[in-house]
């Protein structure tokens with residue numbers, strides 16, 4: 001028996017319609033005024049809509065999703081999956097329950113949407129992304145007219161659902177208040193016999209894409225700006241550059257026609273995964289350049305949409321999960337401390353061992369036992385994140401620094417009614433001299449492997465002024481338990497006051513502080529080492545000059561004396577009888593380096609070594625023989641001054 005809200009009337013009609021051939025009509029409805037508004041569109045980007053459709057396929061245990069577009073026209077988009085499909089009863093439920101997802105509920109268990117024993121997971125064992133019951137209507141961003149063609153394994157029919165969404169007016173809303181249900185669209189359903197009984201899956205056909213969405217996907221504004229003068233638009237003040245890669249354009253404006261041939265980073269006959277790697281490679285090549293480009297500068301909106309979608313849905317990484325990295329891939333790997341003022345500890349990873357093995361992490365393995373492959377126009381998506389084999393930088397730390405952590409905080413101090421359940425997460429923070437594209441600087445939070453928020457460049461509002469360093473950090477937090485209830489309904493922002501959000505924010509800020517101090521310390525160590533070895537080779541070169549001069553002037557009878565400069569009061573202790581001793585104060589100009597930095601100390605040391613060599617050479621030629629020590633010092637001082645004079 002079906003539970004509350006599962007009237008089953010529409011389901012019965014659908015089943016009857018299979019033999020009678022009658023088309024079932026229904027109204028798409030909800031009992032909540034606010035949810036009726038959802039079908040007016042609450043999502044911002046075309047990629048949001050694609051993200052929701054792919055998330056639904058994931059929740060339906062699909063292993064393959066194909067998104068097909070007619071790029072670069074974008075009149076029609078199809079999203080096809082091989083998931084479990086919508087049964088007549090599920091369809092019935094969906095039509096009557098906008099905003100009341102069956103996922104994670106007992107209805108979901110009855111309907112077979114979730115696992116029979118655990119409403120939180122799909123029958124295939126995936127943790128649900130969906131929870132509200134509105135994601136499907138993100139389609140409103142793209143079109144008012146779509147079809148769902150769906151089939152459940154074992155049934156002889158394929159069901160067609162044709163949906164027209166209404167845009168609400170205030171008048172009509174007021175009328176609906178009286179009736180207590182809000183009409184958000186009209187639905188027609190019919191069935192067609194299927195040849196392959198065992199086939200299953202769902203196809204969502206978006207018909208007649210709205211102009212606003214179409215023009216966005218076509219990058220129309222941009223092309224008009226790039227090609228301004230060709231459209232008779234000489235006055236366009238802000239002329240944009242063409243993206244480096246794009247799907248091409250076919251634009252008609254003011255009676256002019258522009259056809260821009262596509263420019264893609266891959267070849268038509270590359271395989272689907274190869275195509276995507278080449279897209280990632282094209283971006284990685286920007287690392288060598290001087291600028292730090294944004295996604296939108298390198299790609300048109302179509303390629304940017306593909307990229308953004310790849311970040312948002314559960315996929316493998318194009319170059320392996322960062323937790324599968326080993327020692328050779330990074331400069332150093334640290335484990336973050338979970339204590340408020342804690343310090344990170346460097347972890348010792350041997351040979352081929354991975355971070356995941358050593359720290360016993362699970363992100364990236366436990367969620368995809370079935371496999372989940374997503375394609376768009378024949379390109380196989382993967383997470384466009386790659387930190388290995390990047391070109392070396394001129395930065396002191398040439399390789400990236402990886403900080404990894406995991407935590408299951410004790411929230412017992414928060415009263416149970418506000419706690420929002422348990423929280424458990426794993427995370428990494430990556431420091432690298434240049435994050436490309438610049439859009440990746442920030443933190444991306446994944447809940448059940450999905451993310452609608454993408455990279456937050458403020459790192460959840462980190463208040464410490466470290467602008468340069470923050471642009472060099474890219475981080476991901478993999479939430480395993482909790483936080484879900486802090487996610488707003490469009491999945492694109494958080495409720496900041498939620499205790500889980502607050503906790504993660506605090507943890508992240510502590511992690512950033514740990515990363516900053518470690519990065520500073522390592523860079524300093526490297527710079528100091530470099531300086532020491534530079535100083536040593538400088539000294540060796542000078543020593544060669546001294547020895548050659550002494551050989552030339554005195555033969556091999558005499559060896560050059562040791563010249564030393566001593567500070568006042570330290571004379572006696574440091575020197576031996578054969579040393580030539582001068583006073584530092586009398587020879588060197590007053591300290592011109594006010595800062596006591598290691599760089600200025602190194603400069604001073606070099607100058608002192610040069611002055612020693614100078615004295616030694618003058619002695620070799622006998623210049624000092626008739627002079628008092630004071631006169632010798634004065635001469636050295638004059639020469640040192642000549643060579644350290646600065647022009648301004």
Ligand SMILES: Nc1ncnc2c1ncn2[C@@H]1O[C@H](COP(=O)(O)OP(=O)(O)OP(=O)(O)O)[C@@H](O)[C@H]1O
Pocket residue numbers: 052056057059060081083084085086090094101102103113129130131132133134135136137202
């Ligand atoms: N591709 C699909 N395959 C099978 N069932 C689907 C598919 N897309 C949607 N559904 C069904 O339609 C319902 C409504 O989808 P919708 O995305 O609106 O809500 P949800 O996924 O339950 O929650 P959320 O709003 O958080 O995404 C789903 O619960 C699911 O039962």
Ligand SMILES: [Mg+2]
Pocket residue numbers: 052055056129130131133134135136
């Ligand atoms: Mg959904």
